[in-house]
Structure formats: C-alpha cells, structure tokens
Amino acid sequence: MASSTNNNTSQQQQPTTNLLHTSLAENIYTIKEALGNSNDVILREITLDKLDNESIALINIDGISDKTVITDILENLMLDIDNEPENKIDDLNDYIKKQCLAVGDVKDVLDFTALYTAVLNGDTVIILDGQSKAIVTSSKSAKDRAVTEPQTESVIRGPRESFTETLRTNTALIRRKIKSPDLWIKSRVIGDVTQTDVAVMYINGIANDKIVQEVLDRLDQIKIDGVLETGYIEDYIQDAKFSLFPMIYNTERPDVIAAELLEGKIALLVDGTPLVLTVPVTFTSFLQAAEDYYQNWIISSLIRLLRYFGITLALLMPSLYVAITTFHQEMLPTAMLISIASQREGVPFPAVVEALLMEIAFEILREAGLRMPRTIGPAVSIVGTLVIGQAAVEAGVVSAVMVIIVALTAICSFLFPSYGLSNTIRVLRFPLMIFAAVFGLFGVMFGIMIILLHLCSLRSFGVPYMSPFGPLIIKDQKDAMVLFPRRNLLTRPRLISQKNNVRAQKYQVNTKRNNQ
Structure with a gap:
C-alpha cells in the first residue's frame, strides 16, 4: 500500500501530459511548482455557493497585470453568478465568457504551456474545477513610457514622436x-x-x-x-x-x-x-534622412551631395595625408609643402604613427564621452579634445595640420543620418592609413577598390546593396545621390517593390487657368 501511495504521489508531482487536469487542486499544484512558488504570482480562489460550492481560481502576475481590470473581473464573477437562480447555469465556462467578463480579449487554453505564456504576458487566467480548460482574459498593465522625441535622431522638420519599448x-x-x-x-x-x-x-x-x-x-x-x-x-x-x-x-x-x-x-x-x-x-538608405522629403528638393539635393562628399573626406583624408606627406610631396604646392615640413620638423614620429595616435586618441575621447553620465560627458569630451590637442602640438608630439585633419574627419563622420554607417567609416580609416603608409596613393586606391568590390558583392534579402548604382537603374536615380521633386517620384525602387511599382500619378498644374 505504501509503495502504491508513493507511486501515485510521484505521478501527481510529475505529470506525464502537458494538458490541463480536470481537478482544480491538481492544476494549482502544477502551476505553483512550475513557477517556483514565486511571491509575485497571485492566486485567488473563489467558492461559488450557488453552484454546490464549486471553486474558481484566478492567476496573474503582480506588477505586469492591471489591478483595476482584475478587480472588475472578480466583482463580475462574484456578483453575476450569485445573482443567478440555482441550477440555471448549464455550462459555467460559456456563461463566464459571455456574461461575466467585460474585457475585450477572451479565449480558452487547453495546456499549461499556453497558460504560462498568457500569465507571464500579464493576462489573467481563470481555472474552473471539473474542466480541463481555462479562460484567458486580457489584463495587461497599461504602464508605458510616454511617446517622446527621438533620442538618437534629431528632428528638424517632421513629426516629433518616437517608438517606445511597448x-x-x-x-x-x-x-x-x-x-x-x-x-x-x-x-x-x-x-x-x-x-x-x-x-x-x-x-x-x-x-x-x-x-x-x-x-x-x-x-x-x-x-x-x-x-x-x-x-x-x-x-x-x-x-x-x-x-x-x-x-x-x-x-x-x-x-x-x-x-x-x-x-x-x-x-x-x-x-x-x-x-x-x-x-x-541599400547603401543609399544610410545617406538619406527623413527631412530630405519634407523640404525643398533643391536644398535636399545639395545636402545629399554634401553627405557623399563628407563620407569621402571621413574615409580618405587621414590616409591621403599620410600618402602625400610620405611618398608624393610633389603633389603639394611649394608654399604648403614648406609650411607642413616646418610644422613636422620637431615631430619625432613618421606621419602614419602621428595619424594613428591622433585617431586613436580621438576615438577614446568620443567613446568616453558617450559612456560617461550626460551631465559631464560632453564637457569631458570637448575639454579633453581641446586640451590634449593643444598640449600635443605645443609639446611637438604631433603637428597642427594633423590636429586639423583629425578634427575635420571627425566632424564629417557625424554627417551621416545612420550611426551604423558612421561606425563602419571609423573602422575602415585605419587599414587605409596602413595601406597609405606602405604603398602611398597606390595603396589608397587599392583599398578603395577592395571596398567597392565588397560593396558590389553584397545583397540584402536578394536586393543588390549598391542599387541603383550597381546595377545601374536610371529611373531610381531620382532618389539616389540627388532628390527630384516629389511630383516626379512616380515609381518605387524597382528591385525592392516588384508587384505595385507605381506610387503616384503624373501631376500637372494648369498654368493657363492660373494666368487667367
């Protein structure tokens, strides 16, 4: 008898099925064991006198469930069922869903996996005694961060709202x-x-x-x-x-x-x-901003060209400085060459070491400014840059022209609307400087060719990364390096949307009527 009792107890503690039991006590025991008897799991049992003392259990998670909704559910269950005449309710599950619950989303669950998912999402689960299914009612807490302005993308013109964590x-x-x-x-x-x-x-x-x-x-x-x-x-x-x-x-x-x-x-x-x-x-997506479409198309086109020029400077300026000052001094005007030579006269390092030191120092200062508290981060990054740069020039560790190049390179790297592309340019500067120090301008051109070949080989979900430049699509050039007027953007990008390519009909102003 003892062995039989132990076997039954073992089977009760380790159910062989994931389906809900018909016994309310067994369901409550299984749920408590699965959730580790956590103190934020609220379990409330209700005894219904009108239905032969049948019991109902409500389960929810404190903190992620709305207490007001749960209170309404409890009041509706206790009042509506108690006011019903005895033996009138044939199907308690159906009656609760149709008569007692005023929430919007109500459904049945048959297994513990779905029950745990519902409870941990903030819903309230009603378990009935004698039935192998439970009722899930929507009671998620409405706590949410307010919709505010974007934190990582500045808004000049356009909607000033951003996504939240919900x-x-x-x-x-x-x-x-x-x-x-x-x-x-x-x-x-x-x-x-x-x-x-x-x-x-x-x-x-x-x-x-x-x-x-x-x-x-x-x-x-x-x-x-x-x-x-x-x-x-x-x-x-x-x-x-x-x-x-x-x-x-x-x-x-x-x-x-x-x-x-x-x-x-x-x-x-x-x-x-x-x-x-x-x-x-596509690559062009990272050089386009939402404000481009909200203002005059001529201004937007000039700004886009400025971004392409900025990405070129941010990527190539340090490596061009290293290559020209090391191998190709004849490319500089005589007055500029003498000025740079006089500035570098007391610098103990070659141009590539000078450039690497300054770039690494600036990256350290920028990263430190990002990780520090907001109240002191900008001050430390600005003061640190000015003090270190000025002290380095006066000490003869670096030349003044190198400080100018690093500062201009850093400013150009902030021109991109996408922070992800800015990080890529920051990393690629360093191998290009190494190529420039070893092979001069030939090394710079070799590095540019490798980058371009790599870009042309990339695809994003089957779409060429460099479209509409490679492959060349003439129609899509209206929204690539420059931006045409909105009334001329009649089609969507051809390689992205292939089902419904037309986005607008041609628009013409009746100038003759306006003149009259």
Whole structure:
C-alpha cells in the first residue's frame, strides 16, 4: 500500500501530459511548482455557493497585470453568478465568457504551456474545477513610457514622436500614419526563456511576397534562449554576417518606418526596444534622412551631395595625408609643402604613427564621452579634445595640420543620418592609413577598390546593396545621390517593390487657368 501511495504521489508531482487536469487542486499544484512558488504570482480562489460550492481560481502576475481590470473581473464573477437562480447555469465556462467578463480579449487554453505564456504576458487566467480548460482574459498593465522625441535622431522638420519599448504602442504609431487594411502584421515569439514578441509588418500588394516569406523563414529558424533587443534578431537574419557595412536599417522614428513600408520594405518590431528594423536595405538608405522629403528638393539635393562628399573626406583624408606627406610631396604646392615640413620638423614620429595616435586618441575621447553620465560627458569630451590637442602640438608630439585633419574627419563622420554607417567609416580609416603608409596613393586606391568590390558583392534579402548604382537603374536615380521633386517620384525602387511599382500619378498644374 505504501509503495502504491508513493507511486501515485510521484505521478501527481510529475505529470506525464502537458494538458490541463480536470481537478482544480491538481492544476494549482502544477502551476505553483512550475513557477517556483514565486511571491509575485497571485492566486485567488473563489467558492461559488450557488453552484454546490464549486471553486474558481484566478492567476496573474503582480506588477505586469492591471489591478483595476482584475478587480472588475472578480466583482463580475462574484456578483453575476450569485445573482443567478440555482441550477440555471448549464455550462459555467460559456456563461463566464459571455456574461461575466467585460474585457475585450477572451479565449480558452487547453495546456499549461499556453497558460504560462498568457500569465507571464500579464493576462489573467481563470481555472474552473471539473474542466480541463481555462479562460484567458486580457489584463495587461497599461504602464508605458510616454511617446517622446527621438533620442538618437534629431528632428528638424517632421513629426516629433518616437517608438517606445511597448510593441503594441509601436504598431499603433505606424497604423496612425498608414490607415490601410493592406497593412498586415505577422507575429512570432522568439526566445525559449524570454518569449519575446516579434512583429513583421508590411503592406500587402506592395511588399515582395518572396522577401516577406524569406524574413519569416529566417525568424522561424532562430533558436535562442532570449531576445532583449533588435540586435539579437539583426545578427541572425542579416546577409554577409562578416561585413563591416550595416545590412539592416534601424530607426526609432515612426514616419521613417511608414515611408520605408510605402516603398515596399518590411519592418521588424521587437517588444522591449524602441528601435525598429527594416529590410531589404541599400547603401543609399544610410545617406538619406527623413527631412530630405519634407523640404525643398533643391536644398535636399545639395545636402545629399554634401553627405557623399563628407563620407569621402571621413574615409580618405587621414590616409591621403599620410600618402602625400610620405611618398608624393610633389603633389603639394611649394608654399604648403614648406609650411607642413616646418610644422613636422620637431615631430619625432613618421606621419602614419602621428595619424594613428591622433585617431586613436580621438576615438577614446568620443567613446568616453558617450559612456560617461550626460551631465559631464560632453564637457569631458570637448575639454579633453581641446586640451590634449593643444598640449600635443605645443609639446611637438604631433603637428597642427594633423590636429586639423583629425578634427575635420571627425566632424564629417557625424554627417551621416545612420550611426551604423558612421561606425563602419571609423573602422575602415585605419587599414587605409596602413595601406597609405606602405604603398602611398597606390595603396589608397587599392583599398578603395577592395571596398567597392565588397560593396558590389553584397545583397540584402536578394536586393543588390549598391542599387541603383550597381546595377545601374536610371529611373531610381531620382532618389539616389540627388532628390527630384516629389511630383516626379512616380515609381518605387524597382528591385525592392516588384508587384505595385507605381506610387503616384503624373501631376500637372494648369498654368493657363492660373494666368487667367
């Protein structure tokens, strides 16, 4: 008898099935054991006198469930059922869902996995005695960070709102801008432990179906214990994982995501982070800002050309200085050559060492300014740069022209709207300086050729990274290095949106009528 009792106890403690039991006591015991008897798991039992003392249990997590909603659920259950005549309720489960619960989302669950997911998401679960299913009611807490201005992207002209850490708030911000039934959302849950919600958003009829399916397939293949930020997803699904160039675009501005969706791209939203990813991506995407489309097209075109010029200076200026001062002094005017030679007369290092020291010192100061508290970070970075630069020149460690080049290079690296591309340029400067110190201008040209060949070989979800330059697409040049007037941007990028390529009809002003 004792052996039989022990076996029964063992079977009760280790259920062989994931389905809910018909016994309320067994269900409560299993849930407590699975959740480790955590003190934030609130379990409330109600005895219904009108129904032969049947019991109901409510389970929720304190802190992520709305207490007001839970209180309303309890009042409705106790008052409505007690006011019913005896023996009138045939199906208690059906009666509770239809008569007692005033919340919007109500559904049944049949297994413990779905029950745990609902409870840990902030929902309240109602378990009935004698039934092998439970009722899930929506009671997620409404606590959320307010929609504020973007922190990483400055807004000159345009909407001053940014995404938050709540997934549903972010999808709502996008739906406010795109009020179309074709804006579809596909949901995935990634992370065996964190169970992070990921939403794939696209416009049906504009986005390429093959790219959408490819995104979903790559997400389904992710096997990881936790996802805490979009960087986890980005590392798994991007092409060319060993490339320094960013293969996925990210932003915290809803207007940018809305514009990307209208071009046929796909957005990935991850619960718990204000950054949203978009795919596929091209190199030109990282040199375009949302304000380009909000102001005069001539001004926007000049600013874009300035960005392309800035990326050239940020990438090549230190290496050109090293190559010319070391191997090709004849390229400089005589007056400039004498001035640079006189400044470097007391410098004990060759040009490449001088450049590397200054670049590394500036990167250290910039990184320190980012990691320090906001109240002292800018002051330390600015004062440190001025003091160290001036002291280095006076001590004869570096030349004044080198300080100018490093400062101008750093300023040019801040011209890019995308911080990811800025990091890539910062890293590529160093191998180009080494090439310049060894081979001169030939080494610089060799490094540029390697970079260009690498860029032309990249693809993002099947779309060439350098389009519309490689392959050359004439129609898409209207929104590449320069920006044509909005009324001339009649088509979407050809290689991204292949289903519905027309975005606007040709617009003409009746000048004859206006003159009259």
